[in-house]
Amino acid sequence: MPEATGTDDIDGVQIDLISGQRMDGMASMEKIRMILDGVHDGNIVILEEGLTPDEESKLIEVTMAEISPDEFNGIEIETYPKSGPSDSSLLGRIMGNDESTAKLTVIGPANQIETLHKDETLISALVSRN
Amino acid sequence: MGLFTELKDSISRATDRLFSEQEPKRIGIYGPPNAGKTTLANRIARDWTGDAVGAESHIPHETRRARRKEDVEIERNGKTVTIDIVDTPGVTTKVDYEEFTDEMDKDDAVRRSREATEGVAEAMHWLREDVDGVIYVLDSAEDPITQVNTMLIGIIESRDLPVLIFANKIDLDESSVKRIEDAFPQHKTVPLSAKEGENMDEVYDNIAEYFG
Numbered sequence: 001m002p003e004a005t006g007t008d009d010i011d012g013v014q015i016d017l018i019s020g021q022r023m024d025g026m027a028s029m030e031k032i033r034m035i036l037d038g039v040h041d042g043n044i045v046i047l048e049e050g051l052t053p054d055e056e057s058k059l060i061e062v063t064m065a066e067i068s069p070d071e072f073n074g075i076e077i078e079t080y081p082k083s084g085p086s087d088s089s090l091l092g093r094i095m096g097n098d099e100s101t102a103k104l105t106v107i108g109p110a111n112q113i114e115t116l117h118k119d120e121t122l123i124s125a126l127v128s129r130n
Numbered sequence: 131m132g133l134f135t136e137l138k139d140s141i142s143r144a145t146d147r148l149f150s151e152q153e154p155k156r157i158g159i160y161g162p163p164n165a166g167k168t169t170l171a172n173r174i175a176r177d178w179t180g181d182a183v184g185a186e187s188h189i190p191h192e193t194r195r196a197r198r199k200e201d202v203e204i205e206r207n208g209k210t211v212t213i214d215i216v217d218t219p220g221v222t223t224k225v226d227y228e229e230f231t232d233e234m235d236k237d238d239a240v241r242r243s244r245e246a247t248e249g250v251a252e253a254m255h256w257l258r259e260d261v262d263g264v265i266y267v268l269d270s271a272e273d274p275i276t277q278v279n280t281m282l283i284g285i286i287e288s289r290d291l292p293v294l295i296f297a298n299k300i301d302l303d304e305s306s307v308k309r310i311e312d313a314f315p316q317h318k319t320v321p322l323s324a325k326e327g328e329n330m331d332e333v334y335d336n337i338a339e340y341f342g
Contacts, residue, residue: 053288054258056281060223061254064247067225069240074224074247078277110224118275 013044013112013127020049020102028055032062039075039109040066044127050079050105073110078123079103154201154212155341158261160253160286162278163190163220165267166298170324171217174337175199177330183217189233191246193219196256204334211342218256219249221278257285263292263341270297270321271304274313283314292340295319296333301326 016038023031031051036059038045051059059077067074080103106113106123117124159167171183183199185192196218204211227236227243234242257264264286268274286293295314297307301323311319320336322329 053281053285057254057258057285060221060281061251063223064225064251064254067243067247069227069243073226074222076277077223077281079280110226115277 011129013042013129014038015044015046017046018048020047023047023049028052028058031055032059035059035107036062036066036075039107040072042109042112042129044106044108044113047105047107050103075107076110076113076115076125077105077107078115078118078125079105080120080123154214155262156198156214156216156260157263157265157337157341158216158218158253158256159265159267160218160257160282161220161267162269162276163222164188165220165269166324167220167267168193168217170265170267170296170298170322171197171199171215173324173327173330174204174215175202177334178202178204183215190229191220191225191242191249193217194242194245194249195219196249196252204338206335206338206342209338209342211338213337213341216256216261218253219246221250221253221282223278225250257282258289261291263294265294265296265337266317267296267298267324268310269299270307270310271299271302274310279313283317287316293317294336294340296324297321298324300328 018034026034032055035045035047059075063075066072104123106125108125108127112128114126114128115123116126159171161167168184168186172186175181175183179199179202181199184197196216198214198216200214202213202215204213225243225246227239230239230242233239266279266283266286268279283293295310295317297305297310297319299305300307300321307319307321318336318340320329320333322333
């Protein structure tokens, strides 16, 4: 992720909105590293197309390994619920037809972001500086 | 012995292993912290083996290591189903040691939180590599639509693992089994109270049906 410039003297929260196109060419661990590096810096990371279930599983695992008392408590993550029961077939997934990964995902440091409300069409979150 | 015969025997042994009587299926008990996973694991283990699996507590993250109880033989309708039950630490995306400082001093709280994070990572690893089916335990007095539940159910579905949802703590006044059924309509939900032993016959019928 290129460094944002000229933000040091501004008291605010950086939000990185990452397009599906940018994520397409990345390996799973590159995505996870990019997300957690951003979150460690206190940024809110918004993914246009989210992660696969396997990547979400690894994200939880790597997050746990990086939790450190008084420094990093983990992440808050929210996605829109899937728009219906999971009925995609194995063949569909192999063929890349699974739509479950195309879900807007918001990730931030657990001590800075609090979900106020979430339903099928709205995620409302409160973000604090620290 | 010729190379061809050796190869044939080797393939035959591999096929026999694949299609012979399988090892007991490993059924992972998953869910968020404090849903009653260990209480359920202990209830099942005590009912069918006489032993417990682990300590229960109202403090979150009491279970910080996955624990397997092997060869639990459940008898239903004259048939015996043998499973290994794997009680796993509650899954979360955040652990703050200050959650525990009301109950213990800071050093113990920090140690507990570190063990809890290792436990969550271990639970995820078991889910990806080592379980054949999942019992997903939810506290029916709590809102089931949380990110952790949604993500975990999605991860379980993506691995094509058979899953039963257990709506636990039906003995509580605030319990709502329907809220869980509505949240995850694609899966069978079984109501129970692992603590009070309520509805355990239906629990065992479903375990035998889904994982036998």
